Amino acid sequence: MRNELVLEFWDRNGNLNLRNNKYSSFVKNLIKIQLKEDIVGGDITTESTIPRNKKIKAKIISNQDGIVAGIEECSLFTASEKLIKIKNDGDIVKKGDVIVEITGNASNILSYERTLLNIMQRMSGIATQTYNTKKLIKNKCQITATRKTLLHLIDKKAVVVGGGLTHRLNLNDFILIKDNHLKILDNDVKKALKLAVKNSKSRNIEIEVKDEKEAMEAAKTIFNLKSDKLYVILFDNMEATIIKDTISKINNIKNNILFEASGNINEKNIKEYSETGVDVVSLGMLTHSVKAFDMSLEIK
Numbered sequence: 494m495r496n497e498l499v500l501e502f503w504d505r506n507g508n509l510n511l512r513n514n515k516y517s518s519f520v521k522n523l524i525k526i527q528l529k530e531d532i533v534g535g536d537i538t539t540e541s542t543i544p545r546n547k548k549i550k551a552k553i554i555s556n557q558d559g560i561v562a563g564i565e566e567c568s569l570f571t572a573s574e575k576l577i578k579i580k581n582d583g584d585i586v587k588k589g590d591v592i593v594e595i596t597g598n599a600s601n602i603l604s605y606e607r608t609l610l611n612i613m614q615r616m617s618g619i620a621t622q623t624y625n626t627k628k629l630i631k632n633k634c635q636i637t638a639t640r641k642t643l644l645h646l647i648d649k650k651a652v653v654v655g656g657g658l659t660h661r662l663n664l665n666d667f668i669l670i671k672d673n674h675l676k677i678l679d680n681d682v683k684k685a686l687k688l689a690v691k692n693s694k695s696r697n698i699e700i701e702v703k704d705e706k707e708a709m710e711a712a713k714t715i716f717n718l719k720s721d722k723l724y725v726i727l728f729d730n731m732e733a734t735i736i737k738d739t740i741s742k743i744n745n746i747k748n749n750i751l752f753e754a755s756g757n758i759n760e761k762n763i764k765e766y767s768e769t770g771v772d773v774v775s776l777g778m779l780t781h782s783v784k785a786f787d788m789s790l791e792i793k
Contacts, residue, residue, distance in 0.1 A: 496633065498751060499772045502697050502723060503637050503658040505666070509650040511565055519646050520566055527608045539603045547599040549792055553613070555586040556787035559621035562654040563613035566647065567593060570609045573601055583620070583654045592788065606790050615644060616651035617786030623655025623779050626760060634767035634774060639755070641777040648780045660775055667697035672729070675701075682710045690720055699725035699753070705739045712743040715750060723751070728771070730756035737769040744770075 511517045555561065564582045574597025580586055592613075595602055627636050637658035642648035649659045661667060670685045678685050682700065689698050702708040708726055715724045726743070728736045731754070740752055752771040759778055766774050 495751075495772070498723060499635060500658075502667070502699075502725060502751060503635070503660050503753075503773055505649070505659040505662050506653045508662065509646060509653060509659070511569070516646055516650075521569060523644065523647065524566075524569055524608065524612075527611070528605060531608055532604055536600070536604045539600050543599050543603070545600060548597065549599040549602060550594065550596045551602055551790055551792050552594045553592045553610070553788055553790050555590045555592055556588055556789060558585075558587050559617060559786055560584070560624045560655055561586045561592055561613075561617050561786075562620035562651045563616035563647075564593060566612055566616070566650075567609055570605045571595055571597070573597055594793075595790075602790075610788065610790060612644070612647065614785040614788055615783070616647060616654070617788065618783045619648055619651035619780055620655035621786060622783050623652050623657040626763060626776065626779065627656045629760060629764050630767040630774075631764070632767060634771060636763070636779070637753075637773045637775045638779050639775050639777045639781075641781040643780065652779055655779075657779065658773065668693055668695050668699065669727075670698075670700040672701055672703065680707075682707050683714045686711065686714045686718065690718055690722060696721070697723050697725070699727055701727040701729045702731075703729055704731065705735060705742075708739045709742065709746075712746050712750060716747045725751040725753055725772075727753040727755060733762070733765045733769050736766070736771065740770040 509516050561580050561584050562582050564578055564580065568576055574595050577594040579594060580590065580592045586592065635658050637660045638649055638652040639660060646662065649662060653659060661669065668689045670689060675682065675685055686700060700711050702711055711726050736754055743750060753773050753775060754766045754769065754771045755775040758766050758774055758776055763774055
């Protein structure tokens, strides 16, 4: 039951595929913008050297071990070419593995090569980072992305491919009362929660706390509200030992509140945070500074 609530709150995986019109439109528009920027004025090298109707076969090859992502998105580049998927999103690949094969017009393939690889390399880099980070956790705690993204929904999709959860896709997804909201409300946790319940139809309400005092105030307010909302307390930049002790105290008041930890969490300390009793750990590092996956497009 608790796991179902975790997925209800933090997982929007079902929205991140090309069958979803909003996601499909987002990816198509992103590709259109990036191709327009890259091909502005034309691909003068290809136009000068390659016959217009030349047919070729190309393959995208992994140059490292990891998790591949972006194959579904890759298909949007190849409407005029034949695409054969050798691997699928989420597959473990080894150095030298062929990921996809593309057959068709040479000029088309060369014109979108870099843009296609940019997207696949970023998505595969995020998926690999997510996968490797999740392996460090040995319990039921989940890992999730933040909104610290470069390519927005594409970054979120890559986290999902790597085995993580999405968190919010946008500001309308659920209520998340953060430190700046609280500052405007004179750091009144009780007031913030009451306003959120009164003024929003959202079932999901999360509040960020910076210490045990705020966390306990939030828990007591949630208990007294007696609403059918789903509540989360987010421990922001708090030490793992304090989070663990605070969760124990909160569970004595109300044991159906979900918990999230965030802030300066990385591969070195994620195991410790995952053992505090939180349901999810959110990490900006999955998306804001990830290393691109090494892959290349080669003509056969």
